[in-house]
Amino acid sequence: MSWSDNNNNNNPWGSPGNGSGRNPGPNIDDVIRNAQNKFKGLMPGSFFGKIGPLIILLILLLIWLASGFYRVLPDEQGVVLQFGKYTKTTQPGLNYHIPWPVERVFTPKVTKINRIDVGYRQSPDSRVTAIRDVEEESLMLTGDENIVDIDFSVFWLINDAGAFLFNVQAPEQTIKSAAETAMREVIGQGRIQSILTEGRTEIENKTGVLIQEILDDYKTGVTITQVQTQKADPPSQVIDAFRDVQAARADLERQRNEAEAYANDIIPRARGEAEQILQQAEGYRQKVIADSEGKAARFLSIQNEYAKAPNVTKKRIFYETMEAVFSDMDKVIIDKSSGDTVVPYLPLPELSKKKQD
Template sequence: MAWNNSGGPSPWGNPRPGGPWGAPQPPSGGGGPGGRGPDLDDVIRQAQDTVRRWLPRGTGGKGIALIGLVLVALWAASGFYRVDPDEQGVVLRFGAFDRTAPPGLNYHIPWPVESVTTPRVTRINRVDIGFRGPAEGTTGGRVVPTRDALEESMMLTGDENIIDIDFAVFWRIRDVEQFLFNTRNPEQTVKSAAESVMREVIGRTPIQPALTEARAQIEQQVRAGTQAIMDQYGAGIEIAQVQLQKVDPPSQVVDAFRDVQRANADRERLRNEAESYRNDIIPRARGEAERLVQEAEGVKESQVARARGEAQRFISVLSAYEQAQDVTTRRMYIETMEEILRRNPTVVVDSGLQGIVPFLNLSDPVRSPAAAAPQVLRPQPGAAPTFQPGTGAAVSGRTQGVPR
């Protein structure tokens, strides 16, 4: 600006030297009279001097234009960016969300118009609650040990016992727009929400199920509760898994608690043994009782059937007797005699003999079974056998005493 260098009047009609803002102040003053800022003409002149120092001597207007084009080309080329397969590009225009970009090579208007951030949307992130896990890598050749955070792990159960719980929460990004603009510290948000839900679930659960069979149920309830809070916040986070690492009583009372656990285990063992014995003896007794009942039923049915058969037989005999009394009487006599004679020794003699003394068997049937066989006197042919009353023997006309 030539009018400032020559010291003549300014184009705005201000007769004062230095332009309409007054005379320039030395650089050490830090501003013009009355606390005003530095002269604009001085700022522009200093910028021009800086550019001239960087340009080689003899460079004209074309060189400056060429350099400007190169700068513009570099600025435009800075808009290319790459998105990895596990990432998702998010393009911000003047700081506001504009669009998302898929994995691969993409382009955006360079800064300051647009900017890009590439969060990892497939990475599973982990938050430890109640303890601090080992750091990634080593420190001085050894792994950093785990450290307990008692202010996070000590919780009150539903039966007013204290329990020490360490667990880990695994999460990933589900919606990048919500993740970037709705939460300031996603990891701390997940940690606070998970710890709150865990305290709520443990506060409804007795200590014994929490230590044994309810672990999977607690993990599922905490995951669902934490996910509901994340959805309510619009955090764009998906809770993949909640994993219990340690569920123990406090270290100060762990020995006494283990004694109680052993006593409970012994009680359960004895109860199971008693149940097993009962399950073994009761079915056996029931089976024995059922067997006796079935045998009694069988005997009853047998006796009833036998009695009915005898009654039916008697009725049949009576009917036959009524129809033919002589034949029936003779038959009954013969059957009765057969039954009698079958059980008694028999002697057959000739009825024509006089002075026959009844035969007396002197042999002992107990000592000599052969002596108990009946003695038979075979009759002569042509003689009709008769029965001698009082002798217990059948007598024929002519016999020959021959023992059978």
């Protein structure tokens, strides 16, 4: 049977052709009528008239039921709605649902890392790196009553597609609001010096934990993978003054370090000198005590000898005293028995010197 009829210009379904040359598409009534005509040609007229419509309906029913098979990719989850109400979540693989209009299926990506920026907006054009600051989101009050301008990004993924789609009305806006709230709470507990310097990692970790707690309370079906601080500076209106303060603090810290280094150098040396002086004083004390004890013992010994022979002891003490007195002096000896006119002179120092030479 040929689908083309050059005599009456009918289309393949037996209807008149479109004069404009455009194919309006098959009509369901024409399809059913043609199918009935084909079955009538194969079967007796009375038999087909009874079961023909049932067979056609059965075929259409099978086609409709077969359309309920669907595939969920490895990075997706299937969310099944029955008459618009969420019923279940299906995992990757081949699945089945009652076809439309009874059930519908959504397959959101659950392994894709999504990103939300807070405090700034990036240009949608990837070739342009323009960033616009959003001060109503980025300006936050610190625990020591300073203001910090902080921009950060939150990275997240879906762990429960059903909860993500139906537990909250605007999940991305909810995530953003939770992120801003959590960051404000963490910043409000910190000091600006730590926030601007070494405290960023701790702030990111605390904020991520707090965001996750908030989203879990709302049952959003979202997992926070990372919080990344993009910028943390004083407000632009006072940043110059703040840098001056930072420079002054750096000078103060440098001078403090220099003073500590000097103290670490001078204090041990001073302690060493003090210990040396104490040791010298102790040695001198021991020497004086020993000398005094020796002199006292000598005096007692002389006293005992003097008691035995006073005259002899007296002369010996006299001679020893004279020896001590005249030992370092120039001495001249005059013999008085030689007479008054001639004074015999005996140059003892010169004689001693010649004797030494």
